[in-house]
Amino acid sequence: MPLPPDAVVRLNLGHIWLSEYPLEIPVHGFLIKHPAGAGLVDTGYGTPLELIKDYRPVNASVAAALRRHDVDPSDIRWIINSHLHFDHCGQNAVFPQAPLYVQRAEYERRHRYADTPAAWLEYAGARYELLDGEREIVPGVRVLTTPGHTAGHQSVEVDTTDGPALLTGDACWTARMFEGEAPREGMMEDEAIFGRSLEKMRQLKPATVHFCHDNRTWRTHSGISTGR
Numbered sequence: 283m284p285l286p287p288d289a290v291v292r293l294n295l296g297h298i299w300l301s302e303y304p305l306e307i308p309v310h311g312f313l314i315k316h317p318a319g320a321g322l323v324d325t326g327y328g329t330p331l332e333l334i335k336d337y338r339p340v341n342a343s344v345a346a347a348l349r350r351h352d353v354d355p356s357d358i359r360w361i362i363n364s365h366l367h368f369d370h371c372g373q374n375a376v377f378p379q380a381p382l383y384v385q386r387a388e389y390e391r392r393h394r395y396a397d398t399p400a401a402w403l404e405y406a407g408a409r410y411e412l413l414d415g416e417r418e419i420v421p422g423v424r425v426l427t428t429p430g431h432t433a434g435h436q437s438v439e440v441d442t443t444d445g446p447a448l449l450t451g452d453a454c455w456t457a458r459m460f461e462g463e464a465p466r467e468g469m470m471e472d473e474a475i476f477g478r479s480l481e482k483m484r485q486l487k488p489a490t491v492h493f494c495h496d497n498r499t500w501r502t503h504s505g506i507s508t509g510r
């Protein structure tokens with residue numbers, strides 16, 4: 283059974299400053315309200331904020347964000363990390379009960395990410411479920427391999443009554459990028475592979491596309507729409 287479109291709930295998890303562009307970007311995770319148990323796609327950055335101070339992060343508790351939607355952190359049954367950069371996995375430890383679904387290729391590269399504190403990933407009780415490719419995690423929620431931003435990146439497709447909802451992670455940063463605007467230098471590890479993953483996501487003909495770093499949501503009928 284497809285989920286209602288509002289089963290995908292954006293969580294505002296602060297913002298970070300990218301000094302190389304320079305650019306301030308929002309950071310989002312997503313709650314998926316699913317009859318088999320609620321899940322999360324990405325968990326934002328963690329604490330202490332001092333560890334990533336060059337990014338000028340603000341306090342952003344995923345637990346508080348969930349409670350604003352009447353969900354207790356202990357209700358989360360599964361987590362998908364699109365990739366293991368610091369702003370997507372920083373609060374995994376808030377959910378000791380939940381398996382963490384990550385591509386094996388991504389997990390094995392985690393030490394290359396100098397900005398991701400090891401303690402945010404490797405803590406007592408962390409339960410990684412390493413994936414070798416695409417998989418349905420719970421009925422109607424699938425991970426898709428979308429390399430380019432990182433080699434082990436994955437995105438998430440959710441069946442909704444409106445059609446597919448796509449959560450790109452950082453495979454595509456913004457609604458404008460989804461419509462063809464080129465990424466800026468350094469946003470993707472491999473731009474040619476990014477292009478192939480973007481085309482793969484477009485071929486899914488999503489009804490809705492949600493972004494981790496854009497307050498807008500892309501919708502098939504109206505193109506870019508202003509987010510909440």
Ligand SMILES: [Zn+2]
Nearest residue numbers: 367369452494
């Ligand atoms: Zn990111």
